[in-house]
Amino acid sequence: MAEVDFWCEGRVAQVRLNRPDHLNAITDTMDDLLAEAWERINDDPDIWCAILSAEGERSFSIGADVSGGGDRQRRMAFGGGLTGIGGPLVTLKKPLIAAVQGFCVGGGFEMAMCADIIIAADTTEFGLPETKVGIIGECGVVHRIVRQLPHHIAMAMILTGERMRAEAAERFGLVNEVVPLSDLPVAAIRWAAKINAASPLANQAAKAAALSRLDYPLEVALDTQFEGIERYALSTDKREGEMAMKEKRKPVWTGR
Template structure:
């Protein structure tokens, strides 16, 4: 069995961390495999959404594997660059649903925060232990946390290393849903199917527009012309959407 499992079912790509004995800590080989997975997801037009999950109940991911000490690649971009830690950042064009459980720490927490939808098991514990152990790296996790959590909540986690449970994460809007461990993958699949039921081109254009102007003033975002949205206006899916609405039937998207 590979430490990174990749498969495609219908229009859904499944990426699974499979190193439970090491709490799914990501080593250089896994990092490269994840990069290849993200590239395939971006490249393959038949993939409309991706689900990232992990084997084992103890942890989703505790970050980069530092057991090799100095032998660990010094510029490893965790997640093949999806997070941008230590290297160039890969922008995932397709929606990403992440299912987390147990320990979600350090770089593993950051990997989860790259998601568009997060489903958490009741056992989940989010944490930023960097300051406690004196490993700061490029501190990408901290930049994401301060943007995705209330200011003082994020700073408290960063400065103390205290963990946050699933219930609090839901209350702060960090996750979309909290379920029992046995329902985790089923729930993630349900979210993916909800996304797949929409036009893939419209979904991708919307993600590009929203995230592309997230940190810009509202007037700039409103005045921006987004090429994917303009291109969608002339797509087959746009025509199909109108026909399906007029004919009162479910649209049959083709992604073109």
């Protein structure tokens, strides 16, 4: 049985952590499989968005599996490169939805924060247990959480190790929707359908533009010409959008 499952449903790639007996702790093998998944998603024009989920009710992921040590020099980066910890940061070009449940802590929490949309089951607890147990290293999760939550809320989680329930995470804007655990897969598919109703090339160009200038002053972002947006202007989808508007019909995107 693979520790990371990968399959496609139409235009949606499904990436599922599958080590529930170990609370989906990430091994080196899983790390490599995730790296392959992100590469395939980036390279396949027929994949328009992706869903990252996990098997089992108890945990989305508790982060890295430290029980076996692992060769961190060999690892591309925890999470297959999405997090940038221990290796180069891989940018996923397509929209990513994280569907999380149970324990979503440490590196598992960081991987969820790499997504563009987070759907949380009402059983979810987010947390950074590192300081509470006296462990702290090159911890990317602290850099992400302080950018995605209000400053004092983020610092309280970092400094106390206390977990945050899904309802509070939604209130602070960390997650997009909270649903019953049984509804989590359906909710993720519903969000994927909403994303894929838009032009996939426009979505990719918009994501690249938004994230590439996130840490720059607004005037710099406004004065930047984005290669992806300029390429999109010459695409078939751009012409299809204009024609559909003129003909008062829904556009039929090809991703070309």
